[in-house]
Amino acid sequence: MSAWHEEYLKRYAQLKERGRSFFPYAVFKDVIVSFLLLCVLSALAYFVGAELGDLADPTDTTYNPRPEWYFMFLFQVLKLFPGRLEAVAAVVLPVLVVLFLFSLPLIDRGRERHPSRRPLLTGIALMTIIAWGFLTWKGYTSPLTNPIVEKDPLVLAGHRLYQELKCSYCHSIGGQGGLVGPELDKVVGDQTEEWLGKHFRDPQALSPGTVMPKLNLLGDEITILVAYMKSLGSGPFTEEAAKLFNENCTTCHRIGKEGGDVGPNLSAIGSVRSKSYIKSYIEDPSRANNSSSMPAYKGQLTDIQIEDVARYLASLKGNK
Ligand code: HEC
Ligand code: HEC
Structure with a gap:
């Protein structure tokens, strides 16, 4: 046995003599520390709370x-x-x-x-x-892969209600859901808010014989469902939009046969990107892509023009 090992054993014996047993002394200390930790965690949970994100949404791009x-x-x-x-x-x-x-x-x-x-x-x-x-x-x-899109609280509430009322038994959005009713993201863009409101109040009145149930919704609930529906379709755009696109974007982008190849072909952009993403990209590409070579249009075009072009692009699903 080496001198060092002997020394070690001696010290160990000494310490052991002076020491106290694990139970109950060390256990008691552990209990105190665990209890304090529990108090801190409870206080944090109560006063600070955990952050909850939006409702999970597989169609959110x-x-x-x-x-x-x-x-x-x-x-x-x-x-x-x-x-x-x-x-x-x-x-x-x-x-x-x-x-x-x-x-x-x-x-x-x-x-x-x-x-x-x-x-x-x-x-x-x-x-x-x-x-x-x-x-x-x-x-x-x-860098983030997507621009941070501020979601309209009405739209979020509508999305929640859509889940609670199990509309997806009959309807699909982004290819997820039932087949009894129409694919909502493909059709609601064509309806006015007024029509949607009436339809939710009494589906039979507008579509006689429909299996869509009358849900006895409250006024507020109808408002938020309509807001959610409108957020799915990209919304109406003006004739100006295609013109704006031709003036500003065709040097680099192609829609159908027309346009350049510096940037991606946008003929089907609406089936892969949401309107809010497209809008944010036009305003400032560096939000989504910090090595972007596309110019930012915020300030170049007015907010209304950008919204218009974004709705136009969001409506392009590759059938042009
Ligand atoms: C039992 C199945 C069923 C349920 C549940 C249902 N729907 Fe429908 N829905 C239909 C059918 C079928 C149609 C097509 C006929 C019509 O216009 O009513 C329809 C039509 C619609 C339309 C009109 C689409 C268009 O532009 O023509 C909207 C919007 C809609 N539903 C939204 C909803 C929402 C939101 C919910 C949940 C609150 C819901 N539906 C629940 C079956 C259903
Ligand atoms: C100087 C060339 C150029 C011009 C002009 C231009 N873009 Fe772009 N754009 C690009 C390039 C290159 C990309 C690919 C990624 C990047 O570098 O930002 C792109 C990407 C995009 C994207 C994102 C596609 C995706 O799937 O992420 C959109 C949307 C877009 N452009 C729309 C427009 C619109 C609308 C205009 C006109 C208002 C416009 N662009 C003008 C070059 C251009």
Whole structure:
């Protein structure tokens, strides 16, 4: 037995003599700390609360997925790997790290305990912390894939009511839902708000013999359902819109056979992008794409003109 080991055993025996048993002393301390933590968590839950996002919506193409802060670094690491290698970053690397941590007591068998006397492991730990912090920061500052679209609260409420009333048993939006009634995103764009309101009040009156039930909705409920319906169809646009497009955009974009090829062909943009996305893109492409080479039109065109062009583009579903 080495002198060092002997020394260690002696010290251990000494400490043990002076020490106290795990039960109940250490357990008691654990209980106190757990209780304090519980109090802090309860207070946070009560006074701060957890943030709830919008209702989950599989048809929403403007959502910006972002993980919680503690996974932000992994989110950023994933970007360094091409699609088919993502499993390496998501599964293999974390497993290797955990295995390394497990084997640490076997690797680091030196006597020294002070960080400054263990340069290799201290170095690895410091580098890990720096890399983790850097990746977290990069994750938070990385560009969003979609512009942040402020959602109209009426539309959100309407979407909620649509779910509560199970309209999707009969109707589909974005290809999700039942087939008994028409695909709402394809047809409601053609209806006026007045028509929709009347139709919700009494479907039989406007469509005699329809199976769509009369739901005895309140006035407010009809208002928000109509707002939601109007947000699906992109809304009416003027003849001016196509002209504005020809004047400003055809140098780079093609619709049908007409136009240039610098930017993407927009003939079917309405089937892949929402009106709000298109509008935001025209206003300022750098919101969605910070390496965009397209000019921003906010200020060049009026808000009404931009809305008009966006509605026009949102109506293009590739049949022109
Ligand atoms: C039992 C099936 C059924 C349910 C449930 C139902 N609908 Fe309908 N809906 C229909 C049918 C069938 C039509 C087509 C005939 C008509 O115009 O009423 C229709 C038509 C519509 C139209 C008119 C579409 C157009 O432009 O012609 C809208 C808007 C609509 N429904 C919205 C809703 C909403 C919102 C709900 C939930 C509150 C709902 N529906 C619940 C069957 C249903
Ligand atoms: C100088 C060339 C140019 C002009 C002019 C231009 N764009 Fe673009 N646009 C682009 C390019 C290039 C892209 C592809 C991504 C990027 O660089 O922003 C693009 C992307 C877009 C997109 C996004 C497509 C998507 O799926 O994300 C929309 C919408 C769009 N343009 C609409 C317009 C409209 C409307 C106008 C006229 C008001 C216009 N553009 C004028 C070059 C142009």
